[in-house]
Amino acid sequence: MARMTGPRLKIMRALGVELPGLSRKSIENRPNPPGQHGQQASRRRRSDFAVKLMEKQKIRFNYGVSEKQMRRLILEARKGSEPTGDKLMSLLERRLDNVVFRAGFAPTGIAARQLVNHGHVLLNGKPVNIASVRLQVGDVVTVKEKSRKIPMVVEALATPSLTVPEWLSVEAVSATAKIGHLPSIEDVPFAIDMQQVVEFYSNRV
Structure with a gap:
């Protein structure tokens, strides 16, 4: 992944979750999405695509992987009998x-x-x-x-x-x-809906 030089706290606020791999800072005092209309945006219902995209982005930013790397990992995680989401997170944690x-x-x-x-x-x-x-x-x-x-x-x-x-x-x-x-999905240090991530890539790789 390209070197992360942007405002990390802003990314976490946009995703609505603290990502320990990205920053030690907390969004507790500023939980709303960044921008002038952040408070209204937090109350707006997100589309199914937006929800899937945000869950996927949590992984990318926390582990510092590129989209190309994510696609390769998804393909690898699909192999075998273990649930794709569980195997994906084990691969990333290791x-x-x-x-x-x-x-x-x-x-x-x-x-x-x-x-x-x-x-x-x-x-x-x-x-x-x-x-x-x-x-x-x-x-x-x-x-x-x-x-x-x-x-x-x-x-x-x-x-x-x-x-x-x-x-x-x-x-x-x-x-x-x-x-x-081997680590399990329970060892992931932030909230993640893996089913949304798996569905995001279902028709993309």
Whole structure:
């Protein structure tokens, strides 16, 4: 996905949900959509298409994936017997940048992506700089020893954005996380109607 440089809080207000992977800020004090007529817009009934689009956009912005990546993930999620929506979210949660974020090594998914891209992370003891790498059960992610002194990493470890999910085991001192088992849709840290997302792509891929 192109580097996210726009107003993240405005995006969350437009979607009506806090996306921890996008920003640590809260929309609690300004829950209405942005713009002059935001309060009226929040009371207006959305079309079926608008609802499906918003649910899909929640995923894209939280995980920082492009539309092209989403389509590829949907095609992959359709394979097998597992419900498409459940498998899609498992695939997204297991992205390396998201694991770095969920382990508490970075304040947001965007910051975690930057850590990975700049070579601060090891996967199973080897350097890796591809944020979209998908992890498997037993994989170990570590922030390099020198990189643990980066102020952003220090702050994230001291005040994590989210509780570490049950499928991850984390050792904060060594900044190490291990995948214990595959995540489920219940582990997604924001409200999402996956059926709407699946229906959005039903005739598009």
